[in-house]
């Protein structure tokens with residue numbers, strides 16, 4: 512059966528890193544018998560410039576009819592002054608909500624080769640393997656009312672609404688419990704139940720859902736403490752589940768444990784495991800176009816896509832092993848470079864992954 516993939520490169524370093532993932536994808540098609548139909552679309556600032564909006568209807572329609580979407584990055588200073596509803600970020604948020612991908616999986620693992628690239632001591636991070644499950648289509652990112660306006664007294668004010676209903680919490684809790692059941696069987700639910708009503712509900716529903724997963728050990732943690740614990744002793748965590756905004760913040764924080772935000776992929780799934788796959792880093796306008804960005808988070812996002820949405824486990828494993836092989840050869844992009852390793856650009860890193868795939872196919 513042939514699968515349909517939509518590729519959205521976006522802005523900034525997006526096109527550069529996506530080119531490397533596409534090289535790897537071509538190799539999987541040529542040498543490993545992977546069958547996919549590939550389409551391309553516009554999103555973010557690139558779409559805004561070309562069509563007047565950050566998420567053209569054609570892009571959303573293609574995304575909805577694809578089995579999976581591979582996404583690069585969006586945004587850049589040239590669009591920061593556009594009206595808020597036209598900003599590139601709205602394109603990404605519209606895509607997430609339009610595809611209904613409420614479950615964002617952000618694995619934080621550290622390659623043994625990169626232990627020294629972490630900001631933390633080797634003994635604190637080596638062997639680290641955490642999965643952050645972030646609710647992605649609700650909470651304060653989407654709650655109504657929202658506005659930035661002027662009051663009757665002439666003063667400006669801003670409003671956002673943090674709102675969750677129990678169904679939204681239950682479905683993300685189930686995804687997290689099921690993920691925990693398949694790995695270390697420990698789930699930490701992160702909230703701010705000492706202050707927020709939404710968090711109080713979050714906790715109630717997570718506790719109720721726990722009854723469906725008796726083999727998983729559940730604990731609760733306030734988000735401020737969770738941030739501290741992630742830096743103090745991150746290996747205490749197996750799976751963490753949290754709301755949209757807490758998950759946004761904690762996943763950036765956790766990315767640094769792995770050495771570089773340039774290494775971390777993510778998967779966002781709907782009920783049927785169709786998904787949107789993106790590196791967790793942004794469009795890095797400061798280094799865009801220079802050929803120095805790390806393409807590995809995008810390549811690893813492609814591996815997640817193959818595994819979770821296409822069911823192509825073998826290709827996923829070969830691709831992940833190819834990334835590992837490139838690191839074992841001592842190749843590093845600038846963000847993960849350390850003394851004794853070879854600093855390479857985006858294209859050379861992608862070529863090394865492709866070469867490792869070719870060797871694996873020949874073996």
Ligand code: IPM
Nearest residue numbers: 586600601603604759791793
């Ligand atoms: C992320 C990003 C996005 C988010 C931005 C670009 C809208 O930070 O995927 O973590 O806040 O969700």
Ligand code: MG
Nearest residue numbers: 759760763791
């Ligand atoms: Mg973020």
